[in-house]
Amino acid sequence: LPMTRGQIFHKCVELSIHLNPGRTAFELVDEAFARLIDRNDGLADFLTSISDIERAEIRSEVSSLLQTFFETFPPLRRAWAPTTELPRKVLLHGGKIVLQGRFDLTIGRPDDLTAGRVLVELKTGRAVPHHLDDLRFYALLETLVVGVPPSLLASFYVDAGRVQIEAVDEDLLASSLKRTSNSLIRLMELRLKRTQPERRPSAACRWCPEAADCKNGQQWLSEAEGVGVW
Known part of the structure; x- marks a missing residue:
């Protein structure tokens, strides 16, 4: 249900930007459904x-x-060139490796070689560490596709009306590139069976299809529930 709620919410935001005249929150939900x-x-x-x-x-x-989003997020003016669900894809080695993502919301655009686009992820749940990693990867994608990095990354937590912002610089892009490269190497090693996969329980166990039959995962989930870990 949380993922379903998030998908419907994102569709509502998309419609709210492009529908004219505007709609109320309830009308947008009906349209999104x-x-x-x-x-x-x-x-x-x-x-x-x-x-x-x-x-x-x-x-x-x-x-x-x-309604909380409308009350806490600045109105999206057309002059800001807002876009929703903007896809980015990078093909490497003749398409054998695909890096791709889809940005929830972007504001602004680059001016020639001057960064001007802000990437915004709209979150309907709690803040977790990998949200920042996702945005940094998106910054790398944007740079590889457009040739100009975004100026800012923002995670907006809707229910709290709170935004977390990070400026994009060379160090951030270099770190994201290294993390992506290491991940690709790891995936290739697994595919070529040069290394063995490891079970590492984490919050991802909540939606892992193997969780029901994974002893380590079930133990982690039980302990996490006991101490109130999300």
Whole structure:
């Protein structure tokens, strides 16, 4: 349900930018539901399979989040050139390696070789460390595709109305490049069976498809629940 709520919320933000005249939070949620159900994908199947009460609960939660967003995030002016769900893809070694991502929200644009775009991730849950790593990877993607890095990275936590900002510089891009390179090397070693995969329990166990049969993962989840770790 948290992922579903997040996807619907992001669709609402997208519609709020491009629909004219504007809509209320409840109207945007209705529009988002209709568009997402029409896609005939996994999310659409889920939304049509749940009960009316469950759908109503999701609508209520997303409407509340959206209203909080409108009250705490600056109005997105057209002069800022806001875009939503902006895709970026980098193909390496003839397409054998693909680096890709999709930015929740961007504001501004580069001016020739001067950085001017801000990458914003809209988060409907709690802050976790990998959110920063994701944004730094997006900064690397933007630089490789456009040739100009973004000026700022921002994680906006909707329910708290709080923003976490990080400026983009050479050190950040170099660190992201090193992390990405190390990850690619690790993946290739696993694919070529030059190293063995390790089970490392973490918060990712909450949505891991192997969690039900993983002793280490179940133990971590049990301990995390006991101390209130997200």
